[in-house]
Amino acid sequence: MTRLTIQSRIITYMIVTTVALIAVFTFMQVNNQLKTLTQQNILRAKFGAMLVKNALENTMAEASNAKQQPEALKETLTGLKQSGIIEDVEIMDKDAGIIVSTGKYTGNTALNAKEQHILKSLFEAKTQAQQYQxxxxxxxxxxxxxxxxxxxxxxxxxAAATYQEKNITYIAKITYKLGNINNALKSVYLPCIFIAIMIVLANIFLTIMLSKTIIGPLHILNNASKEIAAGKLELRINLATEDEIEEVANTFNDMTVALVNMKARAENANPLTKLPGNNVIHEEIEKRLNDKRKFVVVYSDLDNFKAFNDKYGIGAGDKAIKLTAQIMQDSLKLGSADDFMGHEGGDDFVLLTTPEAAKPITDYIISEFDKNIRALYNKDDLERGYIVSKSREGETKQFPIMTLSLAGVSNISRPLNSYGEITNICASVKKVAKKTPGSVFVLDTMPEAH
Structure with missing residues (x-):
């Protein structure tokens, strides 16, 4: 099925609208013209009837006898018709017969029942108003x-000059045409053509304007989307339409910036946990410093991880790292939507949260870690409570089940000015945390951190 473009739809709508407007206008004009022609013909009929009446009555008066009247009336009707005053006339007598006609009737042609009834009522009318219908x-x-x-x-x-009695001798039925559609169309032909041209030109103008203000920008957005999809993330578009389309263009540019940032984060992400790496961690901390917000940076480090990794292998070590990452990610639900977590590498993680959420989050991490880390050890090592492995110096030693050291740095009680300053403080706090047996969280504002 062929897909219709917006431009083709607009053109189709414009064509339909143009045809509809022209049809409605033509109908209204023709209808009004028909009414006008009808009124004109009614007036024409009234005035024409008076002229015909006078002409025929004069003919009747001039005829020497009643036998000569039909022929004389016929001649008068012929002249009236040729002059255009009448279209068709039938003259009827009291016996309900047509004696003279300009049409198809000849001789004493009989009338139908309906016309006979009309004729009778006219001959029996007692007032002059009733004699005209x-x-x-x-x-x-x-x-x-x-x-x-x-x-x-x-x-x-x-005494002909002193008294006359008026007597209805005949009834003349005069026929006039009403306004017809052909005459109406002829009368409105030029106005309709003019209006049709104006409507077509107006719709062409609207189509061009819509193409420039809507379809053109949409083409730009569509082409830009294709280029962005092809990897041209530096592309920006400028549509100064001062309306919703400009808002869409600005949103498109914001989306492109977000894609650039997402790409950068993805490229910097840790391949094992897919968490943001050092560059993004640095950016997040600097952003909080620039915004002068109160925050807590929590550094995480696994205790006895090297010994575990050496004995159980790299695969088991990766499981321990991924378990820690998952627990810390789950803990963020106890904080705010703006909380952040990153992976520096190895078994080192960084978590950013608010001061009020630091304790609930770290309590959750320690509890879940201590509960789940034991599943990575075999039964014998768990019963002994330690594993036997070599230290960094190459000595064979006993290493307890892994625990988690959390070192916190905050700007609650003292100002923090840079990322480097925070990492230096964290190194000191981490030493304190690692000297404490078991899983622990140490905050630099606590007495234990000094």
């Missing part, structure tokens, strides 16, 4: 205007 056929999109045609009848031939 307008109907809109939405399906056929036409306006039907029913207009009475009145024939003047003289009651006294010698």
């Amino acid at each position: 307008s109907k809109i056929d939405k399906q056929k999109k036409i306006i039907l205007q029913y207009v009475p045609l009145i024939q003047a009848v003289c009651l006294a031939p010698d």
